[in-house]
Amino acid sequence: MKPRRVFARLLLSYLAITLVVLAAVSLIFVRLMHRYFFNVEGVHLTMRSERIAALVEEHLYRGDLQELSTLVETLAFSNDIYLWVTDKEGKVLEFAGSNPERLGLRVEQHEIEHVLAGNVITKQITGPGYNSLFHMAPLYVPGYEPQENWDSWEAGGAGGDPSQVIGTLAISSPLGSVTGIMGVVTRLGMMAALGGLFLAVGIGYTLSRKIASPLEEMSAVAMELSRGNYNVRVNHRSDDEVGRLAETLNFAIDKVSGAMREQQQTLKLQRELISDISHEFRAPLTTLQGFLELMLRGKIPEAERERYLEMMHRDTVYLGGLVRDLIDLENLEMRRETLERRPADGEELLAACLENLQLKGVEKGVKLELQVEEKLPLLMVDERRFYQVMINLVENALRFSPRGGTIRVRAHPGEGGVFFYVSDEGPGIPKEEQPFIWNRFYKVDKARSRQETGCGLGLAIVRRIVELHGGWITVESEPGCGTTFTFWLPAAPEQ
Ligand SMILES: Nc1ncnc2c1ncn2[C@@H]1O[C@H](COP(=O)(O)OP(=O)(O)O)[C@@H](O)[C@H]1O
Ligand SMILES: [Mg+2]
Numbered sequence: 001m002k003p004r005r006v007f008a009r010l011l012l013s014y015l016a017i018t019l020v021v022l023a024a025v026s027l028i029f030v031r032l033m034h035r036y037f038f039n040v041e042g043v044h045l046t047m048r049s050e051r052i053a054a055l056v057e058e059h060l061y062r063g064d065l066q067e068l069s070t071l072v073e074t075l076a077f078s079n080d081i082y083l084w085v086t087d088k089e090g091k092v093l094e095f096a097g098s099n100p101e102r103l104g105l106r107v108e109q110h111e112i113e114h115v116l117a118g119n120v121i122t123k124q125i126t127g128p129g130y131n132s133l134f135h136m137a138p139l140y141v142p143g144y145e146p147q148e149n150w151d152s153w154e155a156g157g158a159g160g161d162p163s164q165v166i167g168t169l170a171i172s173s174p175l176g177s178v179t180g181i182m183g184v185v186t187r188l189g190m191m192a193a194l195g196g197l198f199l200a201v202g203i204g205y206t207l208s209r210k211i212a213s214p215l216e217e218m219s220a221v222a223m224e225l226s227r228g229n230y231n232v233r234v235n236h237r238s239d240d241e242v243g244r245l246a247e248t249l250n251f252a253i254d255k256v257s258g259a260m261r262e263q264q265q266t267l268k269l270q271r272e273l274i275s276d277i278s279h280e281f282r283a284p285l286t287t288l289q290g291f292l293e294l295m296l297r298g299k300i301p302e303a304e305r306e307r308y309l310e311m312m313h314r315d316t317v318y319l320g321g322l323v324r325d326l327i328d329l330e331n332l333e334m335r336r337e338t339l340e341r342r343p344a345d346g347e348e349l350l351a352a353c354l355e356n357l358q359l360k361g362v363e364k365g366v367k368l369e370l371q372v373e374e375k376l377p378l379l380m381v382d383e384r385r386f387y388q389v390m391i392n393l394v395e396n397a398l399r400f401s402p403r404g405g406t407i408r409v410r411a412h413p414g415e416g417g418v419f420f421y422v423s424d425e426g427p428g429i430p431k432e433e434q435p436f437i438w439n440r441f442y443k444v445d446k447a448r449s450r451q452e453t454g455c456g457l458g459l460a461i462v463r464r465i466v467e468l469h470g471g472w473i474t475v476e477s478e479p480g481c482g483t484t485f486t487f488w489l490p491a492a493p494e495q
Contacts, residue, residue: 006211006212006215006216007208007209007212007213007216010204010207010208010211010212011204011205011208014200014203014204014207014208015200015201015204018196018197018200018204019197022193022196022197022200023193025193026189026190026192026193029189030185030186030189033182033185033189034182037178037181037182038124038133038178041133041175041178042122042133042135045122045133045135045171045173046120046122046135046137048079048081048171048173049135049137049169049171050137052075052083052169052171053137053139053140053169055071055075056068056071056072056085056139056169057139057140057141057142057166058142059071060085060087060093060139060166060167061141061142061166065093065094068085068093068094069094069096072085072094072095072096073094073096075096076096076097077096077097079173080173080174081097081171081172081173082095082096082097082170082171082172082173083095083096083097083169083170083171084107084136084168084169084170084171084172085139085167085168085169085170086112086167086168086170087166087167088116088165088166088167090109090112090113090116090168093167097172107136107170111136112136112168115136115137115138115168116138116162116165116168117162117165118138118146118160118161118162118164118165119138119160120135120136120137120138121134121135121136121137122134122135122136124175125172130174131174131175131176131179132172132173132174132175133172133173133175134170134171134172135170135171135172136168136169136170136171137168137169138160138162138165138167138168138169139165139166139167139168139169140160140161140164140165140166141164141166144160144161144164146160146161146164211242213236214234214236214238214242214243214246215242217234217235217236217246218234218236218245218246218249221233221234221249221253222249225253230253230256230257230260231257232253233250233253234246234249234250273440276440276441277326279441280322280441280455280456281319281322284315284316284318284319285319287311287312287315288312288315288316291308291311291312292312294308295308318455321454321455322455322457325454325455325457325458325461326457328457328461329440329457329460329461329464332461332464332465332468333464335468339381339382339385339468339469340382340383340384341380341381341382341469342380342381342382342383343378343379343380343492344378344379344380344381344383344386345376345378345379346372346376346377346378346379346411346418346420346489347372347376347411349379349381349383349386349387349390350370350372350390350409350411350420351370352387353386353387353390353391353394354368354370354390354394354409356391357390357391357394357395357398360395360398361398361407364398364401364403365403365404366398366401366403366404366405366406366407367405367406367407368394368406368407368409369406369407369408369409370409370410371408371409371410371411372410372411372412373410373411373412374412374413375413376411376412376413376418377413377417377418377491377492378491378492379417379418379489379490379491379492380469380490380491380492380493381469381489382465382469385465385468385469386465388461388462388465389462389465389466389487390409390422392458392459392461392462393422393462393485394407394409394422395454395458396458396459397422397423397424397426397483398424400424400426400427400483401424401425401426402425402426405424405425405426406424406425407422407423407424407425408421408422408423409421409422410423413491414488415488416490416491417471417488417489417490417491418488418489418491419486419487419488420486420487420488420489421484421485421486422484422485423482423483423484423485424482424483424484425481425482426482426483427479427480428477428478428479428480428481428482428483429444429475429477429479429483430444430479431477434475434477437459437475438459438460438463439456439460440456440457440460441455441456441457442456442459443456462487466487466489469489469490470489470490471487471488471489471490472487472488473485473486473487473488474486474487
């Protein structure tokens with residue numbers, strides 16, 4: 001759909017309606033004016049005719065034709081009209097006035113007979129170069145008064161008594177002034193109509209714009225949407241149906257674009273994850289493959305074989321751990337694995353953990369200290385997961401502890417739960433790295449060999465487990481002064 005169409009259609013409709021109404025009103029107006037003026041003029045002429053008839057009747061009745069002739073001529077010239085007098089046989093006795101052709105005056109025999117029968121004729125005579133009003137009435141015996149009937153001048157019947165008729169009087173007067181007035185009225189009417197038309201165009205244009213512009217805007221927005229651009233919104237605001245439509249459209253765009261953004265974000269994360277995983281797998285697989293090829297080609301001396309096999313074994317163990325941790329983290333994040341939470345005593349849990357880790361500490365020449373200050377409240381934990389957290393934190397601490405160092409594991413109640421601390425005397429973690437250690441595959445020292453570090457999933461798993469228990473975990477570290485991981489778990493609700 002072309003966006004301009006609605007506007008054009010609206011404007012055209014407005015104009016069409018305006019034109020039709022204007023034309024109808026003008027036509028009726030001009031017609032009415034016309035009728036009004038001819039009514040007025042007709043009445044004037046009738047009155048004049050009656051005044052003249054009163055003067056003429058006297059002379060005609062007395063047969064004083066000389067006097068009649070003088071009178072008729074005087075009246076005709078002084079009034080600028082044309083006069084015509086017949087006797088009661090219809091014979092023309094007198095006619096006077098200037099230029100009868102200008103008036104287009106012609107009297108038919110049947111008209112004379114009609115008037116002699118006591119009727120009145122009034123008509124407009126128009127033709128090329130002339131436009132006049134014609135009135136013909138009977139002349140009566142002086143003193144006789146026919147019934148007056150102003151309304152009937154158009155109908156042509158005065159209803160006089162034919163036996164009293166002694167002749168007829170025809171009078172014709174040019175309609176110059178009336179025609180002039182009609183011209184002025186018509187011009188005025190046309191000017192008003194023209195003004196009205198301009199006004200209508202102006203108002204029609206504004207109204208059409210007002211209705212069409214939000215529709216045009218929405219259509220443009222829809223077009224953008226179809227091109228995949230979701231950063232468009234409809235700006236039109238109004239509390240009518242169009243405004244409501246605009247709001248709904250914006251709402252829908254928000255929803256769809258939100259969903260799209262989320263989807264794109266998920267896709268991006270998935271791609272990143274796959275790339276990270278491939279990256280983690282590549283190095284150990286490459287060394288494994290290299291060593292195996294060397295062995296197959298007999299390039300490794302018998303004496304070295306043991307050492308190579310050990311390295312290969314470590315790589316497979318690393319890969320196994322990587323796969324296990326990945327699956328574990330994925331399950332935790334998708335909440336596919338539910339926690340088996342049971343009430344447990346924090347101190348007992350810690351003691352059990354450290355017992356297992358003590359051996360590793362001895363191996364590395366690191367002392368492990370457990371310190372529980374107060375009686376701890378019962379916790380609602382998944383024991384296996386709790387061990388996982390402690391093993392991860394203590395193994396990290398062991399890895400970074402210098403020989404002869406101490407790892408302190410501390411716990412005390414607080415804030416409706418238990419605070420746990422794992423501190424070491426290792427090199428610490430630089431401030432700017434601290435926010436990232438929780439990310440998967442993040443390792444501060446990338447140069448460390450696989451044998452020395454894990455795959456960078458440990459802390460991500462730890463944090464997830466603590467959060468699933470409704471707790472939180474933070475790290476505090478000064479480079480050179482060791483590292484302390486602190487986590488808090490809520491106490492079991494009291495029964
Ligand atoms: N106690 C610690 N002292 C110093 N750095 C640590 C400590 N614990 C963790 N880190 C740093 O955080 C990184 C992420 O730890 P983690 O997620 O457990 O991965 P991984 O142990 O597999 O390397 C480690 O690689 C290490 O750089
Ligand atoms: Mg670790």
